[in-house]
Amino acid sequence: MGKKILMKGNEAIGEAAIRAGCLNYFAYPITPQSEVAEYLAKRMPEVGGVFVQGESEVAVGYMIFGASGAGARVFTTSSSPGVSLMSEAISYIAGAECPAVFVNIIRGGPGLGGILPSQGDYFQATKGGGHGDYHMLVMAPASVQEAVEMVMLAFPLAEKYRNPVMILGDGLIGQMMEPVEFPDDLRTEPTNKDSWATSGMKSRGSSKRNLVKSLYLDPTQLNDHNLNLKSKYDQMKAEEVRYERYNTDGEYKILIVSFGTMSRVCRTAIDLLKEEGIEVGMIRPQTVFPFPDAPIRDAAVKESCKAVISIEMNMGQMVEDVERCVKGQRPVHWYGKCGGDVPTPEEIMEVIKERL
Amino acid sequence: MGKKILMKGNEAIGEAAIRAGCLNYFAYPITPQSEVAEYLAKRMPEVGGVFVQGESEVAVGYMIFGASGAGARVFTTSSSPGVSLMSEAISYIAGAECPAVFVNIIRGGPGLGGILPSQGDYFQATKGGGHGDYHMLVMAPASVQEAVEMVMLAFPLAEKYRNPVMILGDGLIGQMMEPVEFPDDLRTEPTNKDSWATSGMKSRGSSKRNLVKSLYLDPTQLNDHNLNLKSKYDQMKAEEVRYERYNTDGEYKILIVSFGTMSRVCRTAIDLLKEEGIEVGMIRPQTVFPFPDAPIRDAAVKESCKAVISIEMNMGQMVEDVERCVKGQRPVHWYGKCGGDVPTPEEIMEVIKERL
């Protein structure tokens, strides 16, 4: 680990990508993530990397597709409306099995909404905003440091699965400054892509041409293709689930499920409740796809636990996954707010007390 | 009801919109729904309506937004990739509370995928393909006749909720010819929109100007706005759930949940199994949002019912909603195929027998 430096989330994300060996960045400005582009507009030339400001998010999505298809390690960053415009491209990239990293610094929605932190794109990110059967592997950081680590992890994962990976942050993660350390050791060499990438037959010394496509006109082939994609998503569910437990060792009356910025507020609330002698546990999904089904169910059915509350900066999205995996073993409640008015610890304490 | 005529699903959908009093249509060609545009290119001029071929689905989405915002009854049709390109617009339209009808004649995905029937856009349609907290009211027809009825119902519902409504069909519904009757009586007058639509102060005889927007920079306002949207979705859940039961009166060992084209195959399978003395029940959601939670749970917990199978022309999407509402009371399985190779009744029978 290097020394601690104070950095804005957006800039740290840009730097993390470079440290992870990603020197290709295409993006279109949008609040609250524009600082990534501004940072990399300066940094990429210094490290001999590529920075291109696309004409739109639609175009950027396909620049990413093309670059990734040609074998490059590549990423982009955007925010909610911009990500919607990329949803066709994300579906194509998943269908063509290309690795790529997308960062969504969520802002309030729907529509133009607002520019303050929100978690309103949970569904879009985890259930596939685009058409067809595909999933992204989605990680949700709760601090600038974690954003850095997840970005650096995203590239090898994208290549392991030849699938898009999304970092699901929010305006606070992007705009806030916190101390960060860059784990240099995480830097990974891109995997060998000679078997599929359109890198030019000559440069990979092969006489076999490569094809990057998502079209399968024959229904049986398309079904097989989808079964193959499904097997990758099943493998993610088996191998890539990441989550954090907080205060779940002892007895707790209530289990909170919360991710990203929202989980930090919950952590404070849990600490304050502890001082009042009220025990509350929390599971914080770090991957929201794959979702930590079993850990949440196990934590929910603990003798002492009377109810589960999914707390989100939205109108109730993750709660559907929580309900699904709690399987009716405990009542599942939801609390949330959106639009940037992040609930305070005091508010959360109230919500929890009502459920005791 | 008029007399029976033999009509292709796509053309029947176009005619149904006109019968429902929608004389404004904007679209971009895409297989397997292009016949809607071709049909209306002829028909709209005959009835003094508007047909515009937009330059792209992105543009079409906003033509719909503008026209609806100005108070017109308006709709469009597309297929999977085209709908992905409309997802930003759909989020804006929901955010600005404008009524509009979207028809998605699903084709195989992800990416370019194929052009044959599929149900791979269930997630996109029901969980919001676009960003932010919004839902469309989504109806899934199982026949050309039902497509007609749902289209005609879609406009009053869109206006009742000032929210986009989607008809979720598939390539078969669009391409197949079946006899249809047009219920003339369903034709509804557009609701009065003077309170919000930008119809021009003069023409609505008002000195109050109207504003159609989705931007709420103040977090409290944006939160309130979202709570208001949420209350509409809750109302849909209370008032608009539509579904059909098949063979659920007696005892059945297995409950199938299936919608659209797939449910027709299941119906045949259920009939054939009956002949073999095997009783299987089915719930066919006609609205997939709002989803028939309670009816499915009730049907699942029936004494005789040992298991629930969600059968879909995709890799397992609706099954998550089925799991959510069955709440672990019964094992929930999934069977599906995608890419256009629609499972046969024989196949479905096998699947059911394995679960007996």
Added chain:
Amino acid sequence: MAKTFKKPEALSDAHTHYCPGCTHGVIHRLVAEAIDELGLRDMTVGIAPVGCAVLAYNYFTCDFQEAAHGRAPAMATGIKRVRPDLIVFTYQGDGDLASIGMGEIIHAANRGEKFTAIFVNNAVYGMTGGQMAPTTMPGQRTTTSPAGRDVTATGMPIRMAELLSTLKTPSYIARQAVLRPKYITKAKKAIKKAFQYQMENRCFTFVEVVSTCPTNWGMSPLESVEWAEKTLLPYYPLGEFKTPEQEEQDAA
């Protein structure tokens, strides 16, 4: 020579959120004056862009819709096609219209949609903090071209008025500026003419207005006006590029 001057009715009393010296405000006023003088306020629908003018709907007193970034021309098309009797204008920045919205403006112009597009060219993305726009000048420093726009990597600035006037469909295409009173008076005329053509249901109408962005140019309002005159006007010449008269015969 003494005259009176007051705020047009089509403008509200609201104070704008624009930075000191930003000429967005002047352009708002000119549009509002045209609407007043032609008596169109109660039959006009404006369309706000996504850009610094996103809140334009707070400053006008006619019906308004707010578009997504770049899509105002598609929304205007939707409105005009279902309500040809309404007067519709879009108000768009250069990131909005010339970058993400390029497809929409070209096709709306080419279909000959009968609305008026007011195109504010300030050579930069204002609202998001001064990134490079397609209209940014060679060598101009922005937050995404920190070393100055490198034309070998990003190409030359796009001249929308010239580009649109090459389309065969008849239209009214003009470029004016609001840098000094002498330009402002001409800009006013062009904008009014555009609305008049629209009233006659004549053709697509487009007025590009060279404007300033002191904040993101990092200059004082006065420096901005001078820089724009010196740097922008030579590359973005003022005048009428196309009128329906010229073209109607060809199209016939």
Added chain:
Amino acid sequence: MAKTFKKPEALSDAHTHYCPGCTHGVIHRLVAEAIDELGLRDMTVGIAPVGCAVLAYNYFTCDFQEAAHGRAPAMATGIKRVRPDLIVFTYQGDGDLASIGMGEIIHAANRGEKFTAIFVNNAVYGMTGGQMAPTTMPGQRTTTSPAGRDVTATGMPIRMAELLSTLKTPSYIARQAVLRPKYITKAKKAIKKAFQYQMENRCFTFVEVVSTCPTNWGMSPLESVEWAEKTLLPYYPLGEFKTPEQEEQDAA
């Protein structure tokens, strides 16, 4: 005068799915010949559009990517920026490039992306069953203009070569046809020249090719060729519209 003729290496043995007499096949062959003659096959990446040429990757023997409808220029940009040493070409129809892909082609051209765009103008949407394209001629009947294209409602056909050549960024822009051998030979030259400029890393290169769609025009192959010559060529003149030489000084 006797000569030999055989299938270029860059073309596969696969029989195409194109309709009888469709000149897509001729254009494929010309591109393949240029690639062969310049010895580029093992360093070339082609990009298939969404359109009748969606399966182009089956007919070429070099690396290929398949784009989404209209987005090939963005994908080509992505590839060229990360692998400037590769030769990249897009192959796009008029619905693909001139309608949904308008924004992408204009911005790729204006950034001066160093790839070659082959633009097949057959005045109609082929694959989806003959809908109107931006290039459809006035009065031409299509499935979405059953009464013939009404220019008062849909505007005049868009001339992409002319439109792109008005951009200030240097580029090579030409239009040729493949209706008869005499045109085919010229088209071949233009395509080869485009690839040569790309090899020199010189500029964005664009060759529009006037082609036929017998199926959706509802004509025999021969009638199609004659109709295209009579109707399309007068509106879509052949030749070079822009060469980098002309422009490099201005841009400098």
Added chain:
Amino acid sequence: MASKNYDHTIDNDRCKGCGLCVTVCPKNVLEISETVNAKGYFPVYRARPDDCIYCTTCCIMCPDVGITIEKTEEEDAPA
């Protein structure tokens, strides 16, 4: 001259002190004040009101419609 029948008002709170009007005034009537307004800007004021010829040039330049000129009474017959 006519000017006496006119009223030149600067809306202190609308003014953002951009100073563009100062530079365009043919009579050099306007100056930026020393005191900040509620918005935190230093608004313009008429340093030499008597020189004003009510030509509206400042009004035309002002991006914030901060300056208005009204007639006070009927003009006298031209002197």
Added chain:
Amino acid sequence: MASKNYDHTIDNDRCKGCGLCVTVCPKNVLEISETVNAKGYFPVYRARPDDCIYCTTCCIMCPDVGITIEKTEEEDAPA
């Protein structure tokens, strides 16, 4: 003349019978046959092979690379 040293082959199964080559042949060598091929098309054939001057015009026109011309042996010295 040289032509004897050349071989003009029409790939019966590639041909879709569009007939474009027929119209461009300067020597009117080609005609559409009466018998359908496997694909269901009526392919062209060389009705008057001896008139062929091996100019490759048909090859250039053919959209399906259905016609090829190869050298058979070394050309004799020009007669």
Added chain:
Amino acid sequence: MQHEVMFAGFGGQGILSIGKILAHAAMESGYEVAWVPSYGPEMRGGTAYCMVVISDRPIGSPIIKNPKHLIAMNLPSLKKFAPVVKPNGVVLINSSLAPEKSGRDDVDEIRVPVSDIAKDLGSIRAANIVALGAFVARSKILDFESIREAVKEEFRNKEKLIPLEMEALDRGKAEALK
């Protein structure tokens, strides 16, 4: 009872329209019907086919892997579909373009040179109607009159073609009953 009829041939042989005529006749005769076409790029040349399902109760799955009957208008489609036809169904072969046999002994195979017949009726385009007449006559799937009506309906806008098409129907019928 439920009948499934597969029509197959080259694009341009009028495959879809005879399917549609049969479906229409069946509907007018009071049956439930569904007509499912092949669509998509196959349209570019290649084979065209459609499936018509006729039933006396609501039709469940209109997607049929093993149809009861087959009308094969050319060789490729005979080869492709003959093997999947259910036993005892009618297999009508256009012997003008498909010189071979179905290779099935459990079906009612009839070989009719419908293209040649159409040619000497003066219009190769009528071949599909000849086939339709032959099929309906042989399969007795519907009352022959109803097909006459449906054909007239189909050519409503091409009045002057109707006599020819009627003759085509009858020539087909005659061949089938030979």
Added chain:
Amino acid sequence: MQHEVMFAGFGGQGILSIGKILAHAAMESGYEVAWVPSYGPEMRGGTAYCMVVISDRPIGSPIIKNPKHLIAMNLPSLKKFAPVVKPNGVVLINSSLAPEKSGRDDVDEIRVPVSDIAKDLGSIRAANIVALGAFVARSKILDFESIREAVKEEFRNKEKLIPLEMEALDRGKAEALK
């Protein structure tokens, strides 16, 4: 212990940067820190503010409704934020632009004419540093040396400004300890 400091004023008064300097100093002093800015269209004129959270253990929520301390660089921000400050916190008021009082008797209020001081130091832009110096000296939130270092760090690329900024810091300190 956890301190939350709210910095507020006009855009252009250097609000965000003094927040950043404080956060940086705190980090270098071994504390956990988070700096949260206001962002978005408010930047167009209007009020700018930022929140700095300093703690000796991991910071939970960085979103604070009731900060411990307030630096109000103008009148609107004094009015907006004075009411929400926690009791016993420091409220520093730029009396040059905010002639009023906080109206709180449960906080440690100091009024410093930081703009005027900066003016006679020769640069109005240094007003924010004067305020920072005054605040840190009064609140003792950090060792004053660490702030000196952080300011030097901040002006690393504007070497020649450092003496001025140092003086600004000290003038602020002096005022605060008066």
